[in-house]
Amino acid sequence: MAVSADPASQVQVRLFAGLREAMGWSEQLVELAPAAGGSNPAGTTPEQLWRQLNLQPAYPPAGVRVAVNQQFAAWDSSLFAGDELAFLPPISGG
Amino acid sequence: MAVSADPASQVQVRLFAGLREAMGWSEQLVELAPAAGGSNPAGTTPEQLWRQLNLQPAYPPAGVRVAVNQQFAAWDSSLFAGDELAFLPPISGG
Amino acid sequence: MLPIQLEADPFEPLSALAEWHQFLAAGLGIRPAAESHFVGRVRPSGANDAPLEALELEHYPGMTEACIASLAAAATGRHGANAVLVRHRIGLVLPGDAIVLVAVTADHRGPAQRCCQELLESLKHEAPFWKREWSLGVGRWITGNTPL
Amino acid sequence: MLPIQLEADPFEPLSALAEWHQFLAAGLGIRPAAESHFVGRVRPSGANDAPLEALELEHYPGMTEACIASLAAAATGRHGANAVLVRHRIGLVLPGDAIVLVAVTADHRGPAQRCCQELLESLKHEAPFWKREWSLGVGRWITGNTPL
Numbered sequence: 001m002a003v004s005a006d007p008a009s010q011v012q013v014r015l016f017a018g019l020r021e022a023m024g025w026s027e028q029l030v031e032l033a034p035a036a037g038g039s040n041p042a043g044t045t046p047e048q049l050w051r052q053l054n055l056q057p058a059y060p061p062a063g064v065r066v067a068v069n070q071q072f073a074a075w076d077s078s079l080f081a082g083d084e085l086a087f088l089p090p091i092s093g094g
Numbered sequence: 095m096a097v098s099a100d101p102a103s104q105v106q107v108r109l110f111a112g113l114r115e116a117m118g119w120s121e122q123l124v125e126l127a128p129a130a131g132g133s134n135p136a137g138t139t140p141e142q143l144w145r146q147l148n149l150q151p152a153y154p155p156a157g158v159r160v161a162v163n164q165q166f167a168a169w170d171s172s173l174f175a176g177d178e179l180a181f182l183p184p185i186s187g188g
Numbered sequence: 189m190l191p192i193q194l195e196a197d198p199f200e201p202l203s204a205l206a207e208w209h210q211f212l213a214a215g216l217g218i219r220p221a222a223e224s225h226f227v228g229r230v231r232p233s234g235a236n237d238a239p240l241e242a243l244e245l246e247h248y249p250g251m252t253e254a255c256i257a258s259l260a261a262a263a264t265g266r267h268g269a270n271a272v273l274v275r276h277r278i279g280l281v282l283p284g285d286a287i288v289l290v291a292v293t294a295d296h297r298g299p300a301q302r303c304c305q306e307l308l309e310s311l312k313h314e315a316p317f318w319k320r321e322w323s324l325g326v327g328r329w330i331t332g333n334t335p336l
Numbered sequence: 337m338l339p340i341q342l343e344a345d346p347f348e349p350l351s352a353l354a355e356w357h358q359f360l361a362a363g364l365g366i367r368p369a370a371e372s373h374f375v376g377r378v379r380p381s382g383a384n385d386a387p388l389e390a391l392e393l394e395h396y397p398g399m400t401e402a403c404i405a406s407l408a409a410a411a412t413g414r415h416g417a418n419a420v421l422v423r424h425r426i427g428l429v430l431p432g433d434a435i436v437l438v439a440v441t442a443d444h445r446g447p448a449q450r451c452c453q454e455l456l457e458s459l460k461h462e463a464p465f466w467k468r469e470w471s472l473g474v475g476r477w478i479t480g481n482t483p484l
Contacts, residue, residue, distance in 0.1 A: 017394050017466030018477035063479065067464070070399035086396060090479040093393075093424065093465030094376055094436045094456060111246050111318030112329035157331065161316070164251035180248065184331040187245075187276070187317030188228055188288045188308060188445075202350050202357070209350070218380050219432045225373040228445060232366050284367045297376060297456065305449050334444060
């Protein structure tokens with residue numbers, strides 16, 4: 001079975017606003033790399049996925065924030081299969 | 095001619111709220127004492143009138159303010175014939 | 189529509205604001221970017237916590253209006269606000285009724301908010317109004333404001 | 337009536353406030369002593385001073401609503417406010433149209449004003465919204481807020 005066909009090891013990645021337009025996509029399912037020595041793919045971080053997806057600039061800019069399952073999260077938090085990860089460019093509401 | 099009949103030497107004094115009720119009157123015309131050596135009655139101050147009218151307490155309390163011709167004024171400002179003088183107890187608007 | 193008005197009868201703040209909006213739209217065309225309002229209403233109980241029957245507001249006819257106008261002009265100038273609305277009750281005001289409405293428009297939120305706040309404070313401390321609380325049939329003059 | 341709502345179509349702030357008053361009256365009975373409102377509207381020109389055709393507001397469906405609710409609950413608790421109302425436009429908003437309405441009731445003027453101000457700031461900086469200014473047919477993402 002191809003890894004890419006296993007939904008239990010995938011993370012939904014979403015982009016918004018200027019970042020979405022710069023990259024040309026708004027969401028995609030991304031495989032978590034299997035953890036060394038086991039089938040549990042936990043341990044991948046938003047920062048790793050930013051690089052893996054070739055998001056620009058290569059090092060995440062200070063103004064961009066991360067949300068995991070629609071809650072603000074740290075760049076080095078652990079992602080789990082089924083998570084929804086979003087990269088949020090600088091906010092300007094109100 | 096009695097001094098009290100000369101409107102050109104009078105000041106209208108007004109009291110408000112608790113002060114009005116404590117004294118039992120809301121306005122009265124008060125004669126300015128003639129200035130020493132002349133007919134011009136200028137020189138009387140709100141503080142002098144407060145005593146002259148036996149307003150209580152004998153020394154004007156800190157919270158009471160003075161208005162002359164409907165503008166805030168100092169306790170030692172000079173009053174002139176025709177002025178409207180008001181003693182304003184502590185303000186509580188809004 | 190006078191931007192500053194004493195109200196002898198109950199008034200509805202949202203109606204006053206709607207009327208003010210029409211007045212501003214006629215003068216300015218486009219609506220300002222920032223607008224800050226404050227509505228104060230009479231509390232159900234007085235300073236001594238007894239149920240309040242009514243609040244009575246005495247003022248100094250002529251001076252009170254002029255004083256509010258001058259406080260409003262000063263606050264507007266200090267903060268660079270565009271327009272201001274003040275409605276203030278006089279006479280007997282019932283619990284729950286609006287006693288004061290202050291509204292300010294400006295080009296930015298900071299000036300609108302600060303001007304509205306400052307004008308409200310100055311109305312409370314500088315405009316000749318006196319409050320008497322009527323509770324259990326007894327009137328009691330209030331000699332200060334509730335804490336900020 | 338939901339106290340927090342995203343609006344895909346133009347809304348009238350005073351109507352939203354009137355609806356909220358009815359909602360509060362049904363729940364609380366007597367009206368609160370202090371009420372503070374803020375209305376923000378789209379400016380006629382953009383960051384580069386060119387005439388603005390429209391402001392576009394993108395949001396993160398689900399997260400934005402939850403985030404506003406959590407910011408509102410935090411501000412309400414911090415200031416001891418009673419109730420809060422938030423209306424925020426999404427999609428294309430025209431110059432002069434209301435983009436945000438925040439209203440807060442409290443027992444005293446200080447908490448009402450401070451809570452309203454703080455909630456507005458947190459909406460601007462913490463709730464996932466992104467603004468794009470459309471001017472001369474070109475869209476430009478805004479990466480900050482106007483100064484306070």
